[in-house]
Amino acid sequence: MTTSSPPRQIGQSPRRKEDDRLLRGQGAFSDDINIPGTVWAHFVRSPHAHARILNIDFSAAMAHPGVLRVLTGADVHPPYHPIPPVLAVRDAENRDNEAGAPAFTLIARDKAKYAGEIVAIVVAETREAARDAADLLMVRYEPLPVANSPEQAMEPGAPRVHDERSNEQVRWLKSTENVSSTFEDSEIILRHDFVNQRIHAVPMEPRAGIAHWDPATQFLTIWASIQGAHELRTQMAEVLGISPDQIRSVAPDVGGGFGAKHGGEVEYFLLAIASMELGLPVKWAASRTEEFLSLSHARGKTSEFEVAADRDGRVKALRLRHTTDLGAFPKGATPIVAQTSAIIATGVYGIREAAFEVHSVYTNHTPEGAYRGYGRPEGINLIERAMDMLARDLDIDPAEIRRRNMIQPEEFPYYRTPGGDIYDSGNYPEALERALEVSGYEGLRERQREMRADGKYLGIGLASWVKTGGFGPSSLDPSSSMPEWARVKVSPAGAVTIYTGSSPHGQGNYTTYAQVAADTLHVSIDDISVTHGDTATVTYGMGTFASRNMVVGGMAVLQASQKILDKMTRFAGHALGSDPDGVDFTDSVFNANGSSITFREVAARINQVLERPPGMEMGLDESSFYQPTHLTFNYGTYVAVVEVDPETGDVDLQQLFCVDDQGVVVHPVIVEGQVHGGAAQGIGQALYEDIVYDENGQLLSGSLMDYALPTAEMMPEFISEFIETPSPTNPLGVKGMGEGPTTGAPPAVVNAVVDALAPFNVRDIAMPLTPERVWRAIQDAQNGDQS
Numbered sequence: 001m002t003t004s005s006p007p008r009q010i011g012q013s014p015r016r017k018e019d020d021r022l023l024r025g026q027g028a029f030s031d032d033i034n035i036p037g038t039v040w041a042h043f044v045r046s047p048h049a050h051a052r053i054l055n056i057d058f059s060a061a062m063a064h065p066g067v068l069r070v071l072t073g074a075d076v077h078p079p080y081h082p083i084p085p086v087l088a089v090r091d092a093e094n095r096d097n098e099a100g101a102p103a104f105t106l107i108a109r110d111k112a113k114y115a116g117e118i119v120a121i122v123v124a125e126t127r128e129a130a131r132d133a134a135d136l137l138m139v140r141y142e143p144l145p146v147a148n149s150p151e152q153a154m155e156p157g158a159p160r161v162h163d164e165r166s167n168e169q170v171r172w173l174k175s176t177e178n179v180s181s182t183f184e185d186s187e188i189i190l191r192h193d194f195v196n197q198r199i200h201a202v203p204m205e206p207r208a209g210i211a212h213w214d215p216a217t218q219f220l221t222i223w224a225s226i227q228g229a230h231e232l233r234t235q236m237a238e239v240l241g242i243s244p245d246q247i248r249s250v251a252p253d254v255g256g257g258f259g260a261k262h263g264g265e266v267e268y269f270l271l272a273i274a275s276m277e278l279g280l281p282v283k284w285a286a287s288r289t290e291e292f293l294s295l296s297h298a299r300g301k302t303s304e305f306e307v308a309a310d311r312d313g314r315v316k317a318l319r320l321r322h323t324t325d326l327g328a329f330p331k332g333a334t335p336i337v338a339q340t341s342a343i344i345a346t347g348v349y350g351i352r353e354a355a356f357e358v359h360s361v362y363t364n365h366t367p368e369g370a371y372r373g374y375g376r377p378e379g380i381n382l383i384e385r386a387m388d389m390l391a392r393d394l395d396i397d398p399a400e401i402r403r404r405n406m407i408q409p410e411e412f413p414y415y416r417t418p419g420g421d422i423y424d425s426g427n428y429p430e431a432l433e434r435a436l437e438v439s440g441y442e443g444l445r446e447r448q449r450e451m452r453a454d455g456k457y458l459g460i461g462l463a464s465w466v467k468t469g470g471f472g473p474s475s476l477d478p479s480s481s482m483p484e485w486a487r488v489k490v491s492p493a494g495a496v497t498i499y500t501g502s503s504p505h506g507q508g509n510y511t512t513y514a515q516v517a518a519d520t521l522h523v524s525i526d527d528i529s530v531t532h533g534d535t536a537t538v539t540y541g542m543g544t545f546a547s548r549n550m551v552v553g554g555m556a557v558l559q560a561s562q563k564i565l566d567k568m569t570r571f572a573g574h575a576l577g578s579d580p581d582g583v584d585f586t587d588s589v590f591n592a593n594g595s596s597i598t599f600r601e602v603a604a605r606i607n608q609v610l611e612r613p614p615g616m617e618m619g620l621d622e623s624s625f626y627q628p629t630h631l632t633f634n635y636g637t638y639v640a641v642v643e644v645d646p647e648t649g650d651v652d653l654q655q656l657f658c659v660d661d662q663g664v665v666v667h668p669v670i671v672e673g674q675v676h677g678g679a680a681q682g683i684g685q686a687l688y689e690d691i692v693y694d695e696n697g698q699l700l701s702g703s704l705m706d707y708a709l710p711t712a713e714m715m716p717e718f719i720s721e722f723i724e725t726p727s728p729t730n731p732l733g734v735k736g737m738g739e740g741p742t743t744g745a746p747p748a749v750v751n752a753v754v755d756a757l758a759p760f761n762v763r764d765i766a767m768p769l770t771p772e773r774v775w776r777a778i779q780d781a782q783n784g785d786q787s
Contacts, residue, residue, distance in 0.1 A: 002584045009515035010732070013669035014525055018510040027253040030208035030225045031285045038210065038281040039068060041274055042130035043267060044120040044137050045293060046112030049364040049697025050159060052142040053110055053119060060136040061122055066129035069278055070137070071121040071270075073109025080273055082106065083264050084238050085330060101169065101330040102162040102362075106239070106266045106273075112141070113161055113328035114364050115698055116293030118266060123274050123282060146697040150302070150323045150361035161328055161362040169326060169335050170360035174343070176418045179355040182317040186308035190390050195766045196378040198300035198325065198691035199684070200292060201371050202709055205255025207295060208285035211271035215279045220272055221248045225255070227262040228503060228543020233535050235264040236272060251533035254505035258681070259370030260295050261505075262545045263332040267294075292702040296369025297691050300325035301338060305345075305382045308353075313394050313401040317353035320345050320382065324360045327367035334368050335360045340468075341375035343419025347383040348428040348464045348635060349405040354418035364697045370545060372681055376467050377743040384463045384747035388754065389763065398462050398751070399436055402637075403429065406464070413728050414630075423466065423633045424735070425725045431659050432464055435637035438721050439657040444641060451643075452759060459642045459756025463748035466635040469736020470551035470729070472628030483627040484548070485540040486556035488517060488564050490620035492607055494600035496521060496528040498560075499623075501541020502553035503533040507738065508670040509549055513557045515666055516732070520561035522588040523599060539623070547634070547736030550666060555626035555730050563622035568602045574613040575605070632727045632735040636660040638679075638744040640752040641716075646760065649775030651687060651753055653716045656745065660720070663727045663735030672720050675741045679718065682745025684710045690768050708768075757781075 021027060058070040082103035107118045120137055124130035147153035147160075153167040161167055183189065209224035220242070226232050233249035240247075254261065267284060274282040286295075304321040324338035342356040391401040406428045407415055415423040435441075441460070448458040471482045487499035498513050514528040531537055542548075565585070572590035573580040575597050584591045588599040597605075605611045607618045639657040644650070658675050665671050688708035692700040701707040726733025746767065753769050754762055761781045765773055 009518045009525060010664065010666050011668070012515070013667050014511065014515070016508055016511045016670070017514060017525065018508070022253070029205055029253045029255060030210065030223050033210050033223045033252065035210065035212055035281040038283050039123055039125055039278070040127040040130045041271060041282050041284045042122045042134045043118045043270070043284070044122065044134050044139070046108060046115060046117045046119050048112055048141055048143050049115045049146045050144040051112050052144060053108060053112060054140040054142055056120060057138040058120065060138070061133040064129065064133035064136055066125040067122060067133045068125065069123045069274065071274060071277065072119065073107045076107050076270070076273060077105055077109050080106065081239050081241065083235060083266070083269070101335065102165060104329045104331065106269050111163070114366055116366055117328065118270065121270055121274055123278065146364045148363060148693060148695060148697050150325045150359065150363060153361045153363050154359065161364055167362045168359060169330060169362060170338070170358060172339050172358040173356065174419065175355035176353045179317050179319065179353045182353045183308045183319070186316055187311050188309040188390070188394070189306060190309070190386060190393065191306045192386065192389060192764065194303045194305055194382055194385060196299045196301045196303070196381060197767050198297045199371070199689045200297055200691055200707065201258040201260035201295070202707070203256035203258060203260060206286040206288055206291045207261065207265060207267065209268045209271050210281055210283040211268070211275040212281040213272065213275040213279065219246050219248070220275070221250070222268060222272055223250045223252055224268045225261060226251045227254070227257045227505065227545055228541065229533050229535050230501060230541040231543055232264055232268065236269065239269050240272060240276070247535070249535045251503045254503070257505050257544070258372045259374055259545055260298070262370050262543060288704060289702050292707065293699060294366060296331050297327065297366050298368055298371030299378060299685065300368060301341065301378050303382055305386055307386050307390065309390055311394065313390060313396045313404055315349060315351050315390070315405050318346065318351055319355045321357045322359070325365060325368060326360050326362050327365040328362060329367040331367040331369040337375035341379040343417065343421055344376045344379035344466065345382050346417050346419065347380055348407060348466050349383070350407045352418060356419065365693060366699070372678060372742040373467065373739040374546065376739070377682070377746060380465045380743050381747045384465070385750065385764065388751045392758065399432065399441060402432055402462065402464050406432065422630060424630060424727045424729050426633065426635050426661060427723065427725050428464060428635060430723055431635060431637045431661055434721055434723060435639050435657055435659040438659060438719060439639040441639065457644045457646060457756040457759070459644060459752040459754070461640040461642070461748045461750065461752025461755055462637065463744050463751060464637045465740065465744040466633050467547070467740045467743045469547035469632040469634055470628045471546035471548045472631050482542055482548070482552065483625045484542055484552040484556045485623065485625050486553065486560045487539065487621070487623040488557065488560040490564060490603050492604045494523070494527065494603045496523055498528060498530045498557055499538050500530060500532045500553055500557065501538055501543070502549050503541065503544050504549070505544065507544065507549055508667060509553070512550060512666045512670065513554060516554050516557050517561045520558060520565055521599065522585065547738045550732070550734045551632050551730060551736045552626055552628055554732060554734065556624050558731060559624035559626055560622050563624060564620050567620060567622070568599070568606070571602055571606050571612065571616065572597050575611070628729065630729040632663065632729055634660065634662045634735040634737050634740045636740060636744055638748040640748040642749070642752040642756055644753060644756040644774060646757070646778050649771035649773070649778070651769055651771070651774060653683065653687065653749060655717045655719065656748065657719045658721070658741065658744070659723065660737065660740060661723045661725055662737035662740070664724060664733040665722055666734065671722070671737055674738050675720050676718050678738060678741030679745040680710060680715055682742045683715070683749055686746040686749035686767055687769050688714070
């Protein structure tokens with residue numbers, strides 16, 4: 001078969017298919033789901049970060065009007081199981097940790113391990129009755145000493161978060177052969193301690209769910225605000241001790257996730273248990289404060305970082321000691337995420353020697369989990385801050401020091417880093433030079449000199465970054481399969497339906513998947529619909545996370561579409577008296593031997609038994625698994641421009657120039673929107689956001705009055721440019737892009753602020769760079785304190 005394609009959909013920006021329904025208020029989110037007879041759950045949470053539970057008296061709560069049931073840990077564990085671990089936890093010798101991961105229990109039974117952990121569930125006829133009755137519950141606690149930081153938790157005699165094991169879950173070491181000798185021989189050694197503070201994803205839609213166990217059919221249906229319906233079904237079956245075939249899991253419209261809604265949340269399992277106990281539909285919708293207390297936090301790491309370089313600024317080696325705050329339980333892959341964070345710390349540079357030491361530690365804090373970038377932004381922040389420090393120490397321009405150290409284009413494809421990452425493709429110097437050109441870098445430096453002469457402080461910050469996509473086999477998990485599934489079906493009328501295991505919540509999959517199928521089948525995207533997020537209609541799926549929607553999910557759609565086209569071509573060849581190889585497919589028409597048959601005619605006639613060639617089944621309905629063989633790596637260089645008021649510490653972020661290589665860009669407008677959104681979240685970490693605990697493990701930033709979330713007026717002017725080096729790992733050449741901007745923005749902004757304050761001898765400021773921190777950094781530097 002030969003094809004003469006119409007104008008490609010890939011690379012164009014058609015109007016998004018999903019927006020009209022949502023903009024008209026016709027979305028259906030979990031809190032919108034209502035079933036006759038639904039009752040409400042309210043979760044009673046520990047006010048203590050660490051405390052023995054001595055007694056729970058729920059007699060007054062049960063006497064409250066409308067209350068149906070109170071469940072405590074004694075009712076749940078047993079007979080129900082804890083959440084199973086997602087990944088094996090490895091120690092320094094890359095063996096299973098002897099102690100294993102502690103059980104991620106659904107509800108505290110004997111001891112509460114963080115403020116916000118669930119200790120009881122009140123189920124009542126109305127939401128208000130459940131909440132009022134919860135206030136009548138009498139829980140007697142014995143407060144215990146708190147492990148309030150990873151460093152404290154690793155000290156001898158520290159309070160044990162889990163009584164049966166030490167607080168350290170992972171101690172991982174990896175080193176190339178000549179790190180020590182390279183440091184000994186190097187002229188320049190830079191050492192600095194960095195903090196990546198804890199932050200929160202703050203999805204626009206707080207979590208909500210409704211579980212309905214039907215005693216007659218022994219079947220559970222659960223609707224939940226999650227990023228992967230199939231993963232929830234799998235975990236739910238293990239926790240409840242029933243077959244996955246007895247469970248329907250639905251992720252309806254989801255108002256943002258950013259990784260935090262990936263993986264089972266204990267509340268959804270407890271809703272199912274309550275429904276099974278009562279035989280009624282049970283619903284819950286989180287308050288914003290509940291989200292801050294119990295929806296996973298992210299990023300919390302402290303790092304001791306060293307680089308060895310020559311006097312020309314060429315970095316020869318690095319050493320990194322990474323310590324991560326897991327919180328009280330191991331959520332998803334978080335115990336090993338500090339390892340991925342460490343190995344990316346060589347960034348886009350040809351650093352050949354590196355030593356990594358990683359400690360992942362339990363504390364009496366809310367569990368950490370995924371958040372846009374999941375470990376990689378922390379590692380990139382370290383090397384990009386270090387590059388600027390080194391440049392200042394050697395009096396080299398920050399752009400020039402990056403230029404001297406970058407991996408060169410001829411070293412691709414498949415450049416292997418000291419940590420074991422294998423970069424698929426790229427041209428890092430081109431991204432740097434393009435960013436300098438687009439931003440007018442030399443002009444900015446001239447403007448900076450002029451402003452300083454007038455007593456004003458402009459800062460220019462660079463960050464060159466690289467970020468994984470696709471979630472395939474890696475050096476840390478070579479056996480990772482992480483496939484995705486898609487099904488493409490063509491009706492007799494020629495309408496195309498895509499069924500995907502990837503579950504979008506803002507990424508634009510409805511449109512981009514339709515573009516992939518439209519290019520293959522030569523149909524209008526208006527004739528394509530997309531179905532997702534329901535295990536009753538989608539056979540298999542892994543979900544949406546790790547920049548994998550197009551890299552993995554899109555490939556499955558492509559392969560299933562190609563199967564459809566192959567079958568249609570065989571039918572057309574039979575109908576036109578030609579071998580399939582002799583059929584030309586152009587603009588939805590199959591041509592052979594001077595005759596033709598349209599796409600719609602094939603779709604209709606393939607269902608007629610006398611029309612088909614012998615042995616061909618009726619219908620057009622094909623599915624495909626796509627299993628990546630490599631990770632992909634998108635990258636870029638960002639330039640931030642700020643002005644800092646040294647009298648107040650106020651930072652005015654004026655512009656952020658973003659040059660990205662995401663591989664082949666499927667929908668430029670969607671991609672640019674992802675850049676803006678991802679960069680906004682990175683700016684939030686750099687300047688505003690901070691999860692803060694007091695000395696007793698109490699969350700002080702537990703509402704949007706206390707947690708500074710950036711708003712539109714805080715955003716700079718975004719200037720986006722794209723370059724394109726297709727990935728050799730997949731047929732479309734895509735790399736994923738949702739997390740890259742969150743990786744590049746924080747160090748670019750921090751570097752810009754520190755650059756602005758160079759006249760004051762400010763060397764570093766810990767994120768977030770609030771006005772108070774900036775002002776204090778200036779005062780400390782002027783007083784000679786750079787600790």
